[in-house]
Amino acid sequence: MSDLTIGLLSALLATNQPQAVSNLVQEHTGVSVPIVAANDPVESELRNLMIADDAALDEVNAWISTNQIPRTDTNGTAALNQKIIARFDGVKHGYENFLRNHPDHARGFLAYGSFLNDIGDEDGAKVQYENSKQLDPKNPAVWNQLANYFGEHGGLTNAFADYTEAIRLDPTEPTYYQNFATTVYLYRTDAKQFYGINEQQVFDKALGLYQQAMKLAPENLVLATDYAESYYGIRPLRTNDALAAWTNAFNIAKDDNEREGVRIHLARVKISAGFYDEAQAQLDAVTNRAFADMKTRLIRSLNDHKNPPTNSIPEIVTNRVSVVTNPLPAATNAAPAPANPPVATPKTIRLLAAPPPLREQKP
Numbered sequence: 001m002s003d004l005t006i007g008l009l010s011a012l013l014a015t016n017q018p019q020a021v022s023n024l025v026q027e028h029t030g031v032s033v034p035i036v037a038a039n040d041p042v043e044s045e046l047r048n049l050m051i052a053d054d055a056a057l058d059e060v061n062a063w064i065s066t067n068q069i070p071r072t073d074t075n076g077t078a079a080l081n082q083k084i085i086a087r088f089d090g091v092k093h094g095y096e097n098f099l100r101n102h103p104d105h106a107r108g109f110l111a112y113g114s115f116l117n118d119i120g121d122e123d124g125a126k127v128q129y130e131n132s133k134q135l136d137p138k139n140p141a142v143w144n145q146l147a148n149y150f151g152e153h154g155g156l157t158n159a160f161a162d163y164t165e166a167i168r169l170d171p172t173e174p175t176y177y178q179n180f181a182t183t184v185y186l187y188r189t190d191a192k193q194f195y196g197i198n199e200q201q202v203f204d205k206a207l208g209l210y211q212q213a214m215k216l217a218p219e220n221l222v223l224a225t226d227y228a229e230s231y232y233g234i235r236p237l238r239t240n241d242a243l244a245a246w247t248n249a250f251n252i253a254k255d256d257n258e259r260e261g262v263r264i265h266l267a268r269v270k271i272s273a274g275f276y277d278e279a280q281a282q283l284d285a286v287t288n289r290a291f292a293d294m295k296t297r298l299i300r301s302l303n304d305h306k307n308p309p310t311n312s313i314p315e316i317v318t319n320r321v322s323v324v325t326n327p328l329p330a331a332t333n334a335a336p337a338p339a340n341p342p343v344a345t346p347k348t349i350r351l352l353a354a355p356p357p358l359r360e361q362k363p
Contacts, residue, residue, distance in 0.1 A: 046108055049094050050363075053115045056091045060084050088119050106136035107363040113145060114360060122149060140169035141363065144176050148358040151183040156190040159183055174216035175359040178223055181209035182358060185230055203234050207241075214248075221258060224249040228265065239273040260286045264294050271302050 063084065069076035095112040102108055113128030126149045132142045147162035163180035170176065184191045185206035192202055210227035217223055228245035231238055246269060250262040263282045270279035279302055286295050 042102055045098060049098055050111055053091050056087050057118055060087055104135060106132045110142050110363045138169060140166040156187050157194055160194055174213040177209045177213035179358045181206045219252050221252055224252055237272055242269045257288055260288045260291055264291055267298050271305055276302060276306050
C-alpha cells in the first residue's frame with residue numbers, strides 16, 4: 001500500500017476529515033482539492049474510489065514483482081494477464097458508474113483519467129482529461145495532465161501551451177515548471193520553432209524553468225539532480241554552472257548514499273573541466289559498492305585525461321546509473337542515448353542525463 005493510500009485511510013479517521021484529506025492530497029501531489037462537507041455522499045464515494053484505485057495498482061505491482069512464471073509458460077502468463085485485467089476492470093467499472101451518476105463531476109473525470117494513465121491506457125486517459133477540462137477549465141492539474149500527454153504522444157505546440165496555462169492558473173506548483181522544463185529540453189527542435197529562438201536559448205529557457213521549480217521546492221533532490229543533469233546535454237559544457245548545480249544537489253542530499261551519488265557527478269564534471277586533483281578527491285570519497293563500476297570507469301577516464309596515450313583519444317564515459325521509470329519516448333531532436341543500458345542504483349542518482357518522467361497530478 002502506498003504512502004498516499006495509508007495517509008488517506010488515516011485522514012478519514014481524523015476529526016476534521018475533509019480538511020485532513022485535502023491537506024494530504026496537496027502534500028503528495030501538489031494539488032489543492034476543494035474542502036467539502038464530511039457527510040457529502042458524492043465526495044465520499046469519490047474518495048473511496050480513489051483509495052480503491054490506489055490499492056489495485058499496489059496489488060498488481062506486487063503480483064508483478066513477485067511473479068515467478070517463466071516467460072516460456074504462455075498459459076501462466078496469460079492467466080496472470082487476465083487476473084490483472086480483471087482487477088483493473090473492477091476499478092474501471094466503479095469510476096464509470098460514478099461518472100454515469102454524476103456526469104458534471106470534473107474531478108471524477110480527472111481521477112478516472114489518472115487511473116487509466118497509470119494502467120497504460122493513455123489515449124483513454126486523454127478523453128477523460130478533456131471531459132474534466134470542459135467542466136472545470138480552471139483546474140491547473142488537468143492542463144498539466146494534457147500537456148504530459150501531448151509531450152509524450154505528439155502535439156508539442158499543445159504541450160507548450162498547456163504547461164503555460166497550468167502555470168498561469170497555479171504559479172506556485174513546482175511540478176508544472178519541472179515537466180515544462182523537461183519537455184522543452186527534450187524537444188529542442190520543436191521549442192526552437194515554437195518560440196523562434198536558437199538552441200542555446202532553448203537551453204536557457206529549460207534551465208530557467210528548472211530554476212523556478214527549485215525556488216518553489218528547494219529541498220527536492222530529484223528535481224535538483226534533473227536540473228544538474230541537464231548540463232550534460234549542453235555544448236560547450238557550462239562548467240561553472242554545472243558544478244554549482246551539483247554542489248547544490250550535494251548540499252541537500254540527506255544521507256551518505258545520496259551524497260556519494262552526487263560525488264560521482266561532481267567528479268565527472270571536474271574531469272571534463274581539467275580539475276583532476278579535485279576529481280580524484282571526490283572519487284576517493286565514494287565507497288558505496290553500488291557506484292563501484294562508475295567509479296572505476298571515471299578513474300580510468302581521469303587517468304587517460306592526465307596521461308593521454310600517444311595517438312589515442314581518452315575514453316568518454318557513456319554509461320549511466322539510472323532508476324528512472326516510464327521514460328519519455330525517443331525524440332528525433334533528443335540528446336543521443338548512451339550506448340550501454342542503464343544500471344540500477346539506490347535512490348535517484350544517475351551518471352548521465354536521461355529524460356525524467358513527467359510528474360502526474362491527481363485530484
